[in-house]
Amino acid sequence: MEKNKRNSLLTDISLEIKHRELRPVYEFAAREFRVPGSNARYVDTDVTTGRDNLAQAITMRLLTPKGEMASLGHPEYGSRLHELIGQANTATKYSLAKLYILESLESESRIGKIIDLVVAKVEGTRSQIKIVINVKSKGETDVVKIGPFVLEL
Numbered sequence: 001m002e003k004n005k006r007n008s009l010l011t012d013i014s015l016e017i018k019h020r021e022l023r024p025v026y027e028f029a030a031r032e033f034r035v036p037g038s039n040a041r042y043v044d045t046d047v048t049t050g051r052d053n054l055a056q057a058i059t060m061r062l063l064t065p066k067g068e069m070a071s072l073g074h075p076e077y078g079s080r081l082h083e084l085i086g087q088a089n090t091a092t093k094y095s096l097a098k099l100y101i102l103e104s105l106e107s108e109s110r111i112g113k114i115i116d117l118v119v120a121k122v123e124g125t126r127s128q129i130k131i132v133i134n135v136k137s138k139g140e141t142d143v144v145k146i147g148p149f150v151l152e153l
Helices: 003-007 050-063 091-105
Strands: 011-013 015-019 025-028 030-034 041-045 047-049 111-121 128-137 143-152
Touching: 047 050, 050 091, 050 128, 050 143, 091 111, 091 128
Parallel strands: none
Antiparallel strands: 011 047, 015 025, 030 041, 111 128, 128 143
């Protein structure tokens, strides 16, 4: 793979999800390093690149309510998935979740093709749906898997 294609997925600060209910809570992933010739330890934020960066960008887009970034100049960023919270867990809601996800992914310029999108009930629960997305980024042949992650209705 050419270096240009690998860099086309960009680089971003790495985030690790710590809590997934209603509103996800993230923590910056950090790496520790030492300066040569010194015993001092330093911590710096870690970065994510390539496929991991694309997966993280898609996850953040889906979990951000559409319009929340309007004051920062990005009124279309996010998804409408939050609108399903508090509604009945029915087949209609699965279809709406798929529609909202596809609508949101349409704005992600790095996606070349959506291979698969699965929205299903989490067995043993009454109010959760599981989402799994497989995409190919533009100019790449490998599939990027996002999920499964759970949305509480």
